[in-house]
Structure formats: C-alpha cells, structure tokens
Amino acid sequence: MVPGRSSLSIPPEEIGAYVSESENPENRKGVRAVEVFVPSPLLARGMCLVDTPGLGSVFGGNAVTRAFVPHLDAALVVIGADPPLSGDELRLVEEVAEQVKHLIFVLNKADRLTERERKEGTRFAAQVLSSRLRRPIGPIHEVSASERLARDEPTRDWGALERAVASLAREAGADLVRAAEERGVERLGRMLLHALAERRDALVRPMEESERRLADLERGVAAAERAMGDLGALLGAEQGRLVSAFRGRQESFYPRARDQTLRDLSRRIQSLFVPKVRLRAASYAVAQEVNREAVERWRREIEPAAEELYRRSMERFVTLANEFLERLASSGEPGMEALRRSLEPEAGFRAPSRLYYTEMLQLTANALPWLLDLLRPRKMTLRALTARVGRYLDGLLEANSSRVANDLVERAAKSRARLEAEVRGALREVADVAREALERARARRAEGEEAVRDELALLESLQGETESLLQTRDEGKRT
Secondary structure: OOOOEEOOOOOHHHHHHHHHHOOOOOOOOOOOOOOOOOOOOOOOOOOOOOOOOOOOOEEEEEEEEHHHHOOOOOOEEOOOOOOOOOOOHHHHHHHHHOOOOOOEEEEHHHHHHHHHHHHHHHHHHHHHHHHOOOOOOOOOEEEHHHHHHHOOOOOOOOOHHHHHHHHHHHHHHHHHHHHHHHHHHHHHHHHHHHHHHHHHHHHHHHHHHHHHHHHHHHHHHHHHHHHHHHHHHHHHHHHHHHHHHHHHHHHHHHHHHHHHHHHHHHHHHHOOOOOOOHHHHHHHHHHHHHHHHHHHHHHHHHHHHHHHHHHHHHHHHHHHHHHOOOOOOOOOOEEEEEEEOOOOOOOOOOOOOOOOOOOHHHHOOOOOHHHHHHHOOOHHHHHHHHHHHHHHHHHHHHHHHHHHHHHHHHHHHHHHHHHHHHHHHHHHHHHHHHHHHHHHHHHHHHHOOOHHHHHHHHHHHHHHHHHHHHHHHHHHHOO
C-alpha cells in the first residue's frame, strides 16, 4: 500500500523499488504487502505462497511474521547457514509447529560454508529442532538461492526441495486450502457481522444518539487507556528484573570465558605459519575469530534462555491484560461488547535483533610494536604478540558480550512496547468501527431517504449471507 492508494499495479521488474531497503529505505512508501500472480502448476490447486519478512528485517519482520502464524497451513522454514539457528528462529518454528502439521526445512546460503561447517550446521539445527519440537523433522535441504539463480539450474538439494514442495501441493494441497478457507470464513465472518450491525444501528437510530454513543465510547476507550498505566507500571518492573538478569549473565560469562579464550588465542598464534611481516595482522585476525566464536557460542546459549525469561515475565502482564479486557467487554458500556477479550500468550521477543560486533580496530593501529616485532627473533615476537593481542582480545570479549546483553535489553524493551500497543490497538478498534459506521450513515442520510433504505436493504442482505455462510460451515464441521 502506498499513501493515498489502497493498491497499485506494477510490472514485476519494479517490485524492487517497493520491497528493497536500498530503494525503499525504512519502508517510506508504506508498503504493507506485495501480491504477485504467476502461472504455476504448483499454485494451480489453490495454494498461495506467502513470503513473510525475516526476523531481522528492517521492515519489522518479527511482528509481521508472527502475526501471520495463525493463518498458516504449511510452512517452508528457511534458516541461515551462519549461525545455523538463532533464538528468534527457534521460537518462531515452535510457534509454527503448534499451528501446522506440514513443515519443510531449508538451510540457505550453503555455498558460504565449507563441507565440514555445512554438515555441522545441519546436524546442529536438526538436533535442536527435533528436540524442541518433540517430533522428527525430516531432511534439512541444503541450498543456495544465489547459486541457483547464477547457474540457472538446480544445485545441491534444490531438486529434492522442489520435489518436497510439489508433493505437499499434490497430496495435501486440497486439505490445506479447505482448512484455510474455514479459518478465514470464521474470522472474517464474525468481524463482518459486527461491522454490519454497527452500520445498521447508526442508520436507524437518531444521528444525535449515534454521536453521543460514539463520544461515550471514545471517552471509555480513553479512560481504559489511562487505566493501562497501572499495567504499564507492572510491565516496567518486570522489564527492570529482566535487565538485571541479562546483565548478570553477561557479568558471569566474561570471567568464565576470558581464561579459555586467552589459552585458545595463545595456541593459535603459536601455530601460525606465516612470514614474520604478516604475523601481527594474522594474530589480530585470530583474536577477532576467537572472540566471535566465544561470543557466538554464548549468544546461542543465552538467547533461548533470555526469551524464556521474557516470556515468563510477561505471563502475569498478559493475564492481567486479559482480565482488564474481559472486564471492559462485559461492562455494559456502549460498543465494548465487541472488544477483543484476550491476548495470545507471549511466545518470545517481538523485536528483531540489531546486534553487530565491534572489532575495535583503533587498538590495532600502533606501528611501533610492529617495527620491534620485525627486529626480534620469531619466538620472542610470538611471545610479545600473544601478550599484546591477548589484551586486545580481552577488550573485545568484554565489549561484544556487553553488546549481546544490550541487544537483549533493547529487544525486551521494544517487545514490551509492542505488547502494550496491542492492548491499546484492541481498544481503538472498537471506536474505529463505530466511527466509520457513523460517517457512512451521515453520508447516506445526506443523499436522502431512498439511499438510507437501499443501504439498510444491502446491510440486511449481507448480514443474511454472512450468517448463512457461518451456519453452513458450522453444520459441515458437526457432520
């Protein structure tokens, strides 16, 4: 969607202007979705492929992707090759697995890894996934999308992946489409009945009464939002405890990892087989590698634990928020009966990671030690480098482990804000439907009595069709 338009038709070659960060930075064009129609035997049975944003997407991938989970019938889960599985990805796969039976797993960017690294990454992902999902996951197809495009022919496991997707479409496609249709009919039907009732009531009651009702409703929503302050205070206290927990874990990690990484650094520097003139650069590169390996291992360990801490800390807030929404919906206040009565339990962070590591290159720029290294015997040079680069590694480890903790703190804060916004959004939905109904009623009345009668007849017809559709669906489910 772009400002001022609900939809816009474009040729396929222009899609990049709307979906890429380089041509549409921070989604300034306000694109909500891109729908592409192509002739495909795979889609001819009624299936629709939806490419949701990645969890690290600058377009808010985490919220958009998780919001789509209830609408899934099958999932093609694409995980990265480096690292093979993040905490965000693991939590999302668990959510999806609870919703759908059919899962196909893909390890992309396989061309960026050595054979040993690729096998280790696939083994690690398969082990973690099968353990967390408590069921066999089938093969993980190792592919490279860029390699496939460049060669214009199937490579690696691409052929097996195509066969798996085609088999799913052939064997389960009809059932998946039918299940999706039933869910969509139920959800949209209930929403439509409420909107139709609001539009009908706004037409038949006196305009002044509708305006008073809307004003009362908006005051009620505003009061409810103010009452959200108590819940917000509770959530702030929970977030404070999360921050302390994340900081504490970082503080315990750093001294524990420091000695091991320094030993690893010393061993690797001593085993370097490069000319003396390159020893300095190679040693600093080794330090950066050791640092990244250590911090990545810790990040993989702490991310699932951190998400679990977040989930548990939000449980009480979600419980209280649901009690709050239920009280409002049952209060007898005008229009509040249509209020959404519950939030889904928090499954994990709603905000994507923005983590990036620093290499603190300014600490490697001193030329004097490098000149001394050239004059010393190689053994002395290696000893001096080990000490000097060890101090550099020490700083790297502390800085980057702190960045991991800071990233978790930031994600918890943003996730909290989005959770609060969801409650406020549920409140505003009620007033928005009533407001739109009043504006439409005012426009029809301005057109005259005949326009009002035609509108009422249309609403009655739509209500009857919707109720009939829902009733037919319910009877079909019972039989």
